[in-house]
Amino acid sequence: MKIYNGGKIVAGIVIFIIVVTFPFWYGKGKPSPPPQLSLDTPAIAQLQDKRCVEDVNFMRANHMKLLDAWRDESVREGKRLYTAKDGRTFEKSLSGACLKCHSNKEQFCDRCHNYLAAKPSCFSCHNIPGEVKK
Amino acid sequence: MKNIGISLIAVLILAALPTALSAVGLTGLITNILPYVAIAFFLIGFVFRILLWAKSPVPFRISTTCGQGKSLPWIKSNPVESPAGYWGVIARMAQEVFLFRSLFRNTDVAIVDGRPVYGSAKWLWFCGLLFHWSFAIIVLRHLRFFVEPIAPWIGALSALDGFFEIGIPTLYLSDAAILVGLTFLFLRRVVVPQMRYISLFTDYFSLLLIAGVVTTGLLMRHFFPADLNAVKALAMGWVTFSPVVPQEISAVFHIHLCFIFVLLAWFPASKLMHAGGIFLSPTRNLANDSRMQRHINPWNAPVKVHTYEEYEDEFRGKMKASGLPVEKE
Numbered sequence: 001m002k003i004y005n006g007g008k009i010v011a012g013i014v015i016f017i018i019v020v021t022f023p024f025w026y027g028k029g030k031p032s033p034p035p036q037l038s039l040d041t042p043a044i045a046q047l048q049d050k051r052c053v054e055d056v057n058f059m060r061a062n063h064m065k066l067l068d069a070w071r072d073e074s075v076r077e078g079k080r081l082y083t084a085k086d087g088r089t090f091e092k093s094l095s096g097a098c099l100k101c102h103s104n105k106e107q108f109c110d111r112c113h114n115y116l117a118a119k120p121s122c123f124s125c126h127n128i129p130g131e132v133k134k
Numbered sequence: 135m136k137n138i139g140i141s142l143i144a145v146l147i148l149a150a151l152p153t154a155l156s157a158v159g160l161t162g163l164i165t166n167i168l169p170y171v172a173i174a175f176f177l178i179g180f181v182f183r184i185l186l187w188a189k190s191p192v193p194f195r196i197s198t199t200c201g202q203g204k205s206l207p208w209i210k211s212n213p214v215e216s217p218a219g220y221w222g223v224i225a226r227m228a229q230e231v232f233l234f235r236s237l238f239r240n241t242d243v244a245i246v247d248g249r250p251v252y253g254s255a256k257w258l259w260f261c262g263l264l265f266h267w268s269f270a271i272i273v274l275r276h277l278r279f280f281v282e283p284i285a286p287w288i289g290a291l292s293a294l295d296g297f298f299e300i301g302i303p304t305l306y307l308s309d310a311a312i313l314v315g316l317t318f319l320f321l322r323r324v325v326v327p328q329m330r331y332i333s334l335f336t337d338y339f340s341l342l343l344i345a346g347v348v349t350t351g352l353l354m355r356h357f358f359p360a361d362l363n364a365v366k367a368l369a370m371g372w373v374t375f376s377p378v379v380p381q382e383i384s385a386v387f388h389i390h391l392c393f394i395f396v397l398l399a400w401f402p403a404s405k406l407m408h409a410g411g412i413f414l415s416p417t418r419n420l421a422n423d424s425r426m427q428r429h430i431n432p433w434n435a436p437v438k439v440h441t442y443e444e445y446e447d448e449f450r451g452k453m454k455a456s457g458l459p460v461e462k463e
Contacts, residue, residue, distance in 0.1 A: 021177075026281045027370075030374065031370065064303060112362075116366060117288060119293065
């Protein structure tokens with residue numbers, strides 16, 4: 001069977017395949033494993049019990065919601081203490097609690113955020129001492 | 135109503151499938167095998183359908199025009215609505231693909247005082263446009279899971295889409311818009327009796343399946359957050375052909391994947407192929423140049439003709455003898 005307007009049809013199909021397979025050729029097939037987060041900070045090294053506010057899986061998926069709730073509760077309602085599921089209490093503070101342990105923003109926060117193109121607005125107000133804003 | 139019921143059941147079965155598979159320890163089927171099967175079906179099926187259509191001859195110009203065609207120099211023509219050349223056709227096709235120009239001409243008719251009254255009907259055009267553009271933006275935003283390093287335009291698109299920074303994580307405008315579009319497209323088929331009458335399984339199923347994809351996606355973003363690092367590791371494993379052992383991500387994520395892969399694999403076999411078909415619409419992609427060019431039917435049988443010149447050559451002697459005038463002495 002004859003294919004009519006073969007040139008245009010083939011050109012269209014080639015463009016279609018190139019566009020659809022964009023993720024396959026864009027990275028040239030280089031594997032890129034998820035970033036390894038550094039927990040190597042002086043504050044964490046001194047901890048006896050290396051536990052975050054909640055368990056790791058919860059923090060990984062929900063930290064942004066937790067921080068959002070913390071902000072609203074502490075700023076708008078004045079409730080500045082957070083009781084974790086296991087009963088420990090923390091100050092609801094990004095700079096005073098989170099960043100005290102995770103003082104290495106570039107090796108901790110930024111690695112995942114860059115890997116996933118997440119652009120949290122936290123640090124447009126909260127300054128990291130010594131960080132040079134790009 | 136039967137068709138709505140069957141498509142709803144089909145989508146619910148697909149939603150239950152990942153749970154059933156993980157119960158028997160076959161999660162890897164969805165995370166590592168199904169993606170390749172789906173993309174292969176999609177690509178091969180898509181190309182196959184296009185080639186199938188390309189085999190149909192369209193010998194004559196059947197473009198439907200909505201403007202003055204090109205004729206005499208002092209008659210003002212409309213090169214886009216009635217294109218006479220290549221660039222006009224491209225402009226018309228671009229209008230059709232990006233703005234749904236034909237649908238913009240949609241009209242509605244109602245009987246008022248026993249007389250039919252025609253009026254403009256733009257809702258289908260508007261919600262169709264909303265749905266398609268949102269879907270395109272959502273697909274492009276998802277590229278952040280498939281490329282590393284992330285191209286700047288993907289981040290810029292996401293930033294623009296989440297411009298109003300409503301909630302955390304930010305609500306994307308395209309997510310809200312696609313829900314509006316889908317709801318309209320679905321309700322239109324259910325509420326309008328004429329539409330319900332002509333709607334088939336495939337009409338409802340494609341809408342419900344995409345609604346399933348959108349719903350699970352929104353659930354993951356706003357209500358049951360998934361571990362995005364694991365998601366991206368998995369997606370990067372697919373595109374670099376270095377499969378990653380699937381981590382326990384979440385049930386919603388597996389349902390999301392299952393819906394998408396079914397959508398991809400089913401795409402070429404369904405009405406969704408209008409994505410490729412629109413480029414092959416003869417009323418859109420043919421120039422209105424029948425008065426400038428002669429288009430010959432490719433399957434015309436060769437006709438044996440006997441012209442007057444040949445006739446005269448054959449009978450010239452006899453014609454002269456009987457006194458008939460001849461053109462050539």
